[in-house]
Amino acid sequence: MTAMTPAPTRTRPDLSYLLDHTSHVLRTRMAAALAEIGLTARMHCVLVHALEAERTQNQLAEIGDMDKTTMVVTVDALEKAGLAERRPSSTDRRARIVAVTPEGAKVAARSQEIVDGVHEEALASFPPGDREVFLRLMNHLAQGHLSTPVAGPAPARRPRQRG
Amino acid sequence: MTAMTPAPTRTRPDLSYLLDHTSHVLRTRMAAALAEIGLTARMHCVLVHALEAERTQNQLAEIGDMDKTTMVVTVDALEKAGLAERRPSSTDRRARIVAVTPEGAKVAARSQEIVDGVHEEALASFPPGDREVFLRLMNHLAQGHLSTPVAGPAPARRPRQRG
DNA sequence: TATTGTTATACTCTATAACTATA
């Protein structure tokens, strides 16, 4: 499922395995923790950024690096849960502002605690100084050579079947 | 597509973003680099471990943490490319040994160079001492609290439609 | 003409279920 080898026999350190494995495990922990209050990671992400400022679906999609169609279903879920509402933008009648409800704001505060807690727990085993060092080095990597993905080839798709 | 926030406004360090983003970017680079010699990461993984010892599909699936059905298509791809062959096991007539061809061995050597090179490149920007520190801390994380995924709920599926 | 949000749907990936042949 994760695809890169656990590599007991590898000679070089296997960065792919280290990053894939840790990010995968953290993701499962995060999903499980957020599921307890009925959220997905995406819902949390949208909720938090919609709370910071008046933002359209488009803007939130860009921030969270999602497709606009993914944003539609995410906002649908937030609306159905009563955590956010679509409001027409006052400046652009095509656009919809994602407005967080009072209940949504409460849930966002709680979900942020959960997210921080899961991160906390993951880093807890580091001895005092190592934690800061680790985060500093991870940031260096994320902002350096591993900042921008290389684009895969566009998949090429048949035109839609009418129905 | 990656789902966790880039978070310029977040107060706590966002470990989810750091791990998701870096692993995602590294994966795209690895896929692009291996694609140049016609391999996927999975094909490389199977090739390398099949070369180390006589191994069945089942054993290789466990090592690479893949489903056995995923292994079938991976070995199909290796066979079609002339890099490996299925040979009956001498001890268990149900099992198939994945035997790497001479061409497959050459490709495996090359793909291992590619993998190491991509890792090398990613770590290259670290100043001398930091690289070892980083790998040590990543290993600590991967073997510690982020070693085992929590199981999501089983999806529950309809019986197969006969056809 | 271009863009926002929407619906419908195609595609990829992965894993379950069912099957065959062995054990």
Added chain:
DNA sequence: TATAGTTATAGAGTATAACAATA
């Protein structure tokens, strides 16, 4: 009965295409 490998296919996730309203 249980297991290795296979086939068929269900389902999740995601992105493209087409469309309606508006810019």
